[in-house]
Amino acid sequence: MKKAFLIYNPYSGDRNFRLKIDQAIYKLQQGNYVVTPYRTMSIKDIYECIKFAKGYDTVIISGGDGTINHTINAMVMEEIDLPIGIIPSGTANDFASHLGIDKRISIACDVINKGKCASFDLGKINDRYFINVAAAGLLADVSQKIDINLKNTLGKIAYYIKGIEQLPNFKAIPIRIKTEKYVIEEKVFLFIVLNGSSAGGFKLAPDATANDGYLNLIGVKNCNIVELFNLFIKMLKGEHLDSNNIIYLREKQIIIESLERVETDVDGEKGPDFPLNIRLSNKKVKIFIP
Numbered sequence: 001m002k003k004a005f006l007i008y009n010p011y012s013g014d015r016n017f018r019l020k021i022d023q024a025i026y027k028l029q030q031g032n033y034v035v036t037p038y039r040t041m042s043i044k045d046i047y048e049c050i051k052f053a054k055g056y057d058t059v060i061i062s063g064g065d066g067t068i069n070h071t072i073n074a075m076v077m078e079e080i081d082l083p084i085g086i087i088p089s090g091t092a093n094d095f096a097s098h099l100g101i102d103k104r105i106s107i108a109c110d111v112i113n114k115g116k117c118a119s120f121d122l123g124k125i126n127d128r129y130f131i132n133v134a135a136a137g138l139l140a141d142v143s144q145k146i147d148i149n150l151k152n153t154l155g156k157i158a159y160y161i162k163g164i165e166q167l168p169n170f171k172a173i174p175i176r177i178k179t180e181k182y183v184i185e186e187k188v189f190l191f192i193v194l195n196g197s198s199a200g201g202f203k204l205a206p207d208a209t210a211n212d213g214y215l216n217l218i219g220v221k222n223c224n225i226v227e228l229f230n231l232f233i234k235m236l237k238g239e240h241l242d243s244n245n246i247i248y249l250r251e252k253q254i255i256i257e258s259l260e261r262v263e264t265d266v267d268g269e270k271g272p273d274f275p276l277n278i279r280l281s282n283k284k285v286k287i288f289i290p
């Protein structure tokens, strides 16, 4: 028998995992796991409870991108290098979708039971790790601004409603981007640095994978509303990368400065203040994949 430490966030997504946890335990026991469930009481609690995972064979996370982010940060802090299983139960679940992990509990548990593992890159923004995305500007902090009850009831649609609500206030932010090869000064509505390929359900870096050794920066330049709308349509089709209104970089380290106070977002959680030092970490994580 193998030992699994199952961390679940009862407030992720539609809050339903807590009612279905028996199904997950049943399935994982069939896969020869003895499961210890841990219900997180707060984000801080994730950093406390992870200490109990030492001596286990795997850490299983049920939650969305934010819960995965905090659990991985906690594991790195405690030097716990165990394979990670994901049971997606968040709203967008961008990282799990990128890995092709199904939202249905029994299918996600089958992935863990099969035991196929791969190693993935971690991004680092200042002193925190991220798994999927670091961003700022228009729409980037929608997931933080949204009311948790609205998110729980409406799911991903709530992100879009909140996004549309933000549109009248949008303005471009002047930023300076520095990489090994370039210095770019530009006003942007939004920039997103991706380790994976999607954010908010949009496949923004269609060819990227979270283990290709690169981060992808996508910046939306200051443009008029018609151009912005056309760009949005191109984004839906995954045809935006060669647009004149897009900055697209594939790098291992990106420094972003701005004199304006703009909130940043990291995997759907509040991120650090500028300047941002975003780079590929030399740490990797092992994750069960289909």
Ligand SMILES: Nc1ncnc2c1ncn2[C@@H]1O[C@H](COP(=O)(O)OP(=O)(O)OP(=O)(O)O)[C@@H](O)[C@H]1O
Pocket (backbone or CB within 6 Å): 009, 010, 011, 012, 013, 014, 040, 041, 042, 043, 063, 064, 065, 066, 067, 068, 089, 090, 091, 092, 093, 094, 143, 151, 267, 268, 269
């Ligand atoms: N008991 C709790 N334990 C951990 N986090 C909690 C708890 N209660 C509320 N939260 C909040 O849950 C958020 C993380 O949610 P998570 O990212 O897992 O789900 P989501 O936002 O629905 O999904 P996604 O990020 O994939 O869209 C944190 O921002 C945190 O503030």
